[in-house]
Amino acid sequence: MPKNALGIYIGEREIICTEVKLGGTIVVEKLIFSDIPEGAVSLGVITDIKSLAKILRNLLEQIEVTTDSAVTNIPPNLCGIKIIPEEPGYEKISNDQISWEMSYHMNEPQDELITSYQHAENSIILSAARKDDVIDRGRVLEDAGLFVESIQPQPIADFNLVSLISRLQSGFGAIVVHIDYPYSHVTIFDRGRFFYGIHFFTDIYAHERMGETVDTARLRNDILDAVRVTLRAYLKREPAFRPTGIIYIGKRLDEAFRNSLNDRLGFSEINIEKLVSRTMKIRVSTTKKPLSQLLPVVGLSLYLYYTK
Amino acid sequence: MAKFAYINLYRSHEQPDPAQRASSVRKLYTSILTVTMILTVATVIYFKSSTQIIRAELVEPSKMEAVKRKSLRMVISKRKARFTRLVLKLKALPPETLITDGDHHFIAVYSLVDIGGIKGVLDKLNQLELSPAIIDTQISGGRIIVTIRGINPPALSTKRPAPIPPYERTSIMNRIDSLAMSKGLEFLGPRENIAIKKDAVREVFLYRTSLGGSYDSLAAFFAGVSRLRHAVIPEKFLIGKKEKDYELNVVWGLYFFKFGEDTTKRISAKFFQQKPRVLAFQWHYNHQSTAPNSPQL
Numbered sequence: 001m002p003k004n005a006l007g008i009y010i011g012e013r014e015i016i017c018t019e020v021k022l023g024g025t026i027v028v029e030k031l032i033f034s035d036i037p038e039g040a041v042s043l044g045v046i047t048d049i050k051s052l053a054k055i056l057r058n059l060l061e062q063i064e065v066t067t068d069s070a071v072t073n074i075p076p077n078l079c080g081i082k083i084i085p086e087e088p089g090y091e092k093i094s095n096d097q098i099s100w101e102m103s104y105h106m107n108e109p110q111d112e113l114i115t116s117y118q119h120a121e122n123s124i125i126l127s128a129a130r131k132d133d134v135i136d137r138g139r140v141l142e143d144a145g146l147f148v149e150s151i152q153p154q155p156i157a158d159f160n161l162v163s164l165i166s167r168l169q170s171g172f173g174a175i176v177v178h179i180d181y182p183y184s185h186v187t188i189f190d191r192g193r194f195f196y197g198i199h200f201f202t203d204i205y206a207h208e209r210m211g212e213t214v215d216t217a218r219l220r221n222d223i224l225d226a227v228r229v230t231l232r233a234y235l236k237r238e239p240a241f242r243p244t245g246i247i248y249i250g251k252r253l254d255e256a257f258r259n260s261l262n263d264r265l266g267f268s269e270i271n272i273e274k275l276v277s278r279t280m281k282i283r284v285s286t287t288k289k290p291l292s293q294l295l296p297v298v299g300l301s302l303y304l305y306y307t308k
Numbered sequence: 309m310a311k312f313a314y315i316n317l318y319r320s321h322e323q324p325d326p327a328q329r330a331s332s333v334r335k336l337y338t339s340i341l342t343v344t345m346i347l348t349v350a351t352v353i354y355f356k357s358s359t360q361i362i363r364a365e366l367v368e369p370s371k372m373e374a375v376k377r378k379s380l381r382m383v384i385s386k387r388k389a390r391f392t393r394l395v396l397k398l399k400a401l402p403p404e405t406l407i408t409d410g411d412h413h414f415i416a417v418y419s420l421v422d423i424g425g426i427k428g429v430l431d432k433l434n435q436l437e438l439s440p441a442i443i444d445t446q447i448s449g450g451r452i453i454v455t456i457r458g459i460n461p462p463a464l465s466t467k468r469p470a471p472i473p474p475y476e477r478t479s480i481m482n483r484i485d486s487l488a489m490s491k492g493l494e495f496l497g498p499r500e501n502i503a504i505k506k507d508a509v510r511e512v513f514l515y516r517t518s519l520g521g522s523y524d525s526l527a528a529f530f531a532g533v534s535r536l537r538h539a540v541i542p543e544k545f546l547i548g549k550k551e552k553d554y555e556l557n558v559v560w561g562l563y564f565f566k567f568g569e570d571t572t573k574r575i576s577a578k579f580f581q582q583k584p585r586v587l588a589f590q591w592h593y594n595h596q597s598t599a600p601n602s603p604q605l
Contacts, residue, residue, distance in 0.1 A: 074317065081315075116315045127315045134318045142320055151318035163311045192311035306312040 003308065004029070005149070006070040007301035008056065008141060012041050012181050015052065016289065017059050018297045019067065022305040026164065026280035028298055030063045033289055043182055044075040046136040053143035060144060070146040071157075071300040072137055076185040076199035079129040079153040080106045083195060085237075086122050102128035125194060127153055150303045154178065154296065155187045155196050158249065160306065161299030162189040165275040173243045174270055175227055178296060179250040184223070186230040190241050197230025220257070224264055245270035252290045380510060380565055381468050381539070388541045389463035392534035395527045395547075397436045401429065402523040402554075404453075406547040412460050415443075420452045433458060469539035472562045477513050480538055480562060484517075491529040493521040493556075502559060510565040514543060519556045523547075526556050539563035 003023075009016040019030035034055055040048040082105050098117050103110040106128055115128040138148045158176050166172040166189070173190045185199035200222050227246070235241055246267045248258055262269050273291060276282065286294060394414060398406065403416035418429050426442070433440035433456065444455035472480055481499060488495070496518035505512040519526070526547060533540065545558035 079317070114317050116317050118313060118315055125313060125315060127317065129317050138318045138320065146320075148318060148320040150316040152315060153317070156313045156315045159313050167311075194313050303314065303316070307314055 003304065004065075004067040004069070005301040005304040006060075006065060006067060006146065007297040007299070008070050008072040008146075009297040009300065010041060010046070010052065010072060010137060010140065011075075012044070013038075015056055015059065016293070016297045017056065017063070017065075018284075018294065018301065019063065019065050020298055020301040022301070026298070026302075026305065028280065028282045028284055028294065030065065031284035031289060031294060032059045032063045034059055044078045045133055046140060049136060049139050049143060052140045056140060056144040056146075060146075068145060068147045069149050069304060070141050071150045071152060071303045072141055072148065073154045073157060073296075073300055074129050074134060074137060074151055075180070075183055076153065076155055077183040078133045079127060081153055081155060081196040082126040083123050084126065086119070086124055098126055099128070102126055106130075121193070125156075127156070129153070149307075152300060152303055154180075155185055156194075157299035157302070158187055158296055159189060159194045159299075160302045161249075161295055162247065163192060164299075164302055164305070165272070165279045165295075168278055169244075169275075171244075173241060175231060175243050175246045175267065177223060177227060177246060177248050177250075179223075179248065179253060181251065184226070184250065186226045188230060188234050188241075188243070190234070190238060190243075193238075195230070195234045195237075197233065198226050200226050220261060220264075223261055227265055243267060247272055249292045249295050252292050380563070382465075384469050384539045384541055384563055385465040385467045386463055388469065388534050389465040389467075390460055391542050391545075392530045393463050394438075394460045395530045397438065399524060399527050400436065401432045402549075403456075403547075404549045407545075408460065409544055412462065414438075414458050414460050416440075416456050416458060418454045418456065420454060423452055426452070426454055429454065429456070437461060467537070469563075470537055471564045471566070472513075472538050472540065473564050474511070474513070476538075477562055480536075480540060481515065481560075483536070484533060484540070484560065487532045488517075488519055488529050491521070491525045491532065493519040493525050493529055496520050496555060510563055513562040513564070514559055515562075516557065516559050519558070520550070520553050521556075523554050526554055539565075 004019055004021050007016075007018045007020060014033055014035050016033040017031070018028055021027040021029055036055060037048065037051055040046070040052055046052065080102055082102065095115065099110050099113060099115045102115050103113055105126075106113060108130055112131055113128045114131050114134050115126065117127065118125045134151055137151055141148045155178070158178050162174060162176055166174070171191055174188070176187045176189060178185050178187070179202065181202050183199045184202045186197040188195040188197065202219065202222070231243075246262060246265065247270050249272070253261075258269060272295070276291065276295070280298070282291070282294070284294070390412075391408070394408065395406075398416070401418075404419045405417040406414065407416075408414035416433075418425075420426060420429070426445075430440050430442070438458040438460065440456045440458045442454060443457045444453075446453045485495070485499075500516040502514040502516055505514070519529070521529075530542070533542075540560055540562050543559045543561040545556060548555050548557075
């Protein structure tokens with residue numbers, strides 16, 4: 001039986017909410033978004049839970065959601081993601097050991113972290129974030145009357161999204177560039193394998209000009225560097241990796257700007273609209289909120305598609 | 309590596325408060341509920357009207373009047389007010405003997421010096437809206453004894469008396485006694501427990517008290533009892549003049565009922581209809597009543 005889930009994206013300047021029907025075909029049924037007061041979220045950290053919860057509740061009432069199961073994000077600058085090769089006996093690793101290891105990666109005391117991990121084919125994905133940051137995000141949703149099924153690092157949600165929209169293509173590999181403010185990040189999807197590269201600060205001037213035909217050298221260089229570093233790191237592990245192309249999600253970049261990036265990187269851009277049209281139905285208008293910005297929010301709700 | 313990453317840093321511990329949940333999904337359910345209610349009401353109205361049309365065509369309308377049914381608490385409240393008002397009204401013209409069954413009839417006996425006084429009594433009682441009618445006259449000891457039957461009209465009362473559970477009976481009886489003492493009445497005998505009547509919805513404890521004193525004191529005593537918030541009413545009483553003072557014989561009923569069951573109005577109406585009329589007469593002249601359903605005195 002199809003079930004519905006809410007994907008709630010809490011960004012620096014806006015909240016985006018989608019309701020997605022998770023049946024045989026994924027259907028994006030509802031979309032609403034709103035600006036949030038300046039300073040309510042500061043570099044990803046929630047500073048005004050009440051006003052955010054109020055805004056979110058109003059949004060939910062406007063679109064008349066039919067479920068309270070929600071998944072929200074935590075931005076890459078507030079969480080650590082570490083992929084370590086699996087060693088013999090490492091699958092018996094305890095939560096304490098993971099927490100201990102992540103405390104060093106995150107440079108935070110062990111008891112102030114929330115950790116999660118997943119055993120994969122030949123590696124383990126470790127993730128952690130500060131307790132306060134995670135719980136504050138949870139409280140925003142709970143105060144708005146929602147049941148939080150998961151708070152996911154945004155790169156994880158991006159991976160799940162690409163995994164879904166590429167499921168009809170065999171041997172699919174992509175470099176996924178998620179442009180967001182204040183931090184963007186790069187991940188790799190290699191035939192169902194996940195690799196997290198780096199996140200980088202997105203220039204404020206570039207952010208304000210995004211969507212316009214303004215080429216900012218600084219943003220371009222940042223993106224190029226991030227992709228190159230990520231790719232180089234992954235090729236050390238998987239020398240045979242040959243990406244099908246590059247995917248841009250998040251804030252929409254100008255086409256000329258994207259072409260410029262593609263030329264310099266030597267990859268072609270994957271037509272994401274084509275992939276999406278084969279695997280999911282979008283029943284909401286994408287005129288005000290482009291598809292590239294809608295998809296990461298849908299990616300959050302996919303957690304429930306796979307787990308329930 | 310798996311094609312799905314199920315990294316999860318947080319999950320709500322509890323389902324959200326229903327009130328909060330309702331706020332997020334209420335519009336949908338409110339809409340559904342509203343539509344359902346409209347459809348239900350429309351269906352009921354349609355079937356009711358169509359049924360009435362068919363009935364009107366097929367069956368003659370019943371000539372029996374609909375019985376107005378009242379709740380037990382309301383009946384008790386009104387009876388309480390009615391008794392008290394009768395006694396207070398008659399302060400203007402105290403009879404030699406006053407008997408009532410607790411319903412709307414009463415009998416008052418006046419001893420007059422001459423026959424011309426009868427008109428004055430009738431006028432006064434009419435003025436008091438008691439609808440007097442002479443049922444007997446006789447001459448005794450050089451005085452004219454006039455027996456008048458009157459009607460005590462229904463009284464309005466919005467008070468909601470509280471039931472008296474069995475364990476509170478003694479304290480209520482003591483309270484009534486102390487009220488009588490405070491009004492200057494004299495006890496002519498000990499309290500006498502008469503009976504306990506029970507049915508599905510109530511339990512009535514009946515007891516008898518005999519008091520003596522002036523009519524004004526008796527009226528003040530009744531007024532005081534009527535102000536009690538408990539469900540206590542004089543089931544029947546006899547006031548008779550003995551030399552200078554009056555003697556009161558009253559059977560009090562202490563009602564105990566459960567609030568939830570108080571709405572069985574049909575039983576309430578029947579209960580009061582079963583009562584024998586002018587029972588006081590019988591225990592004045594014949595202390596062992598033979599009337600059906602009457603308490604054994």
